[in-house]
Amino acid sequence: MAGPVSMLHCACFPEAPWNSLTITEIMDITGFFGRIAWVDGMPAGFALALDLLKECEILSLGVLPERRREGVGSALLDSVCSEGRARGAECIVLEVAVDNSAALALYVGRGFMPVGYRRNYYQHVSRRSGDALVLQRALADLTIQP
Ligand SMILES: CC(C)(COP(=O)(O)OP(=O)(O)OC[C@H]1O[C@@H](n2cnc3c(N)ncnc32)[C@H](O)[C@@H]1OP(=O)(O)O)[C@@H](O)C(=O)NCCC(=O)NCCS
Structure with missing residues (x-):
């Protein structure tokens, strides 16, 4: 995979792609779980997450440019949050670039709230700002999807 x-x-993430080796190393971390979204039999998006016991962390989540605004990102996020809840995590966290308006709209719309700020978190130069927000969503009241 x-x-x-x-x-x-x-x-x-063409500005900071992760190669197969990096992905393999992430998948080998204890507590890893993830999702691939399929549309018309083709992969359309992915999510990589870690179960850190009390909380889960989304390491990366993306949808192919040609498949955006079709609900794929929301479905990935809902599925990962649901698995985090099923694993017993109380909350789920992630970092997002402060200028990533699409991702911020997705996360805030799904109940994530800012809980931290990391200056110069992203090193690649293509972004106007390398700063990131830390977002968190409580999972305690989440209904677990089958
Ligand atoms: C962020 C991302 C995952 C969203 O995926 P998506 O499949 O387009 O998201 P959805 O279709 O489920 O959108 C859900 C909601 O998010 C918000 N949203 C998504 N893209 C948006 C955009 N470009 N501008 C404004 N709001 C946006 C909207 O509220 C949208 O609901 P609506 O379509 O009913 O208005 C996608 O744009 C992406 O892969 N971006 C590049 C990678 C990335 O930045 N990942 C996140 C890193 S933390």
Whole structure:
């Protein structure tokens, strides 16, 4: 699965792509879980997450440019949050670039709230700002999807 996920990551994050080796190393971390979204039999998006016991962390989430605004990102996020809840996590966290308006709209719309700020978190130069917000969503009251 590392190969397809790496291809998705490259398409979603061309400014900082993760290769198959990096994806494999992430998948080998204890507590890793993830999702690939399929549309019409083709991979359309992915999410990589870690179960850190009391909380889960979303390491990366992306949807192919040609499949955006179709609900794929929301479905990935809902599924990962649901699995985090099923694993017993009380909350889920992630970092998002302060100028990533699409992702911020997705996360805030799904109940994530800012709980921290990381200056110069992203090193690649293509972004106007390298600063990131830390977002968190409580999972305690989340209904677990089948
Ligand atoms: C952020 C991202 C995952 C959203 O995926 P998506 O499949 O387009 O999201 P959805 O279709 O489920 O959108 C859900 C809601 O998010 C918000 N949203 C998504 N894209 C948006 C955009 N470009 N501008 C404003 N709001 C946006 C909207 O509220 C949207 O609901 P609506 O379509 O009913 O208005 C996608 O744009 C992406 O892969 N971006 C590049 C990678 C990235 O930045 N990942 C997140 C890193 S933390």
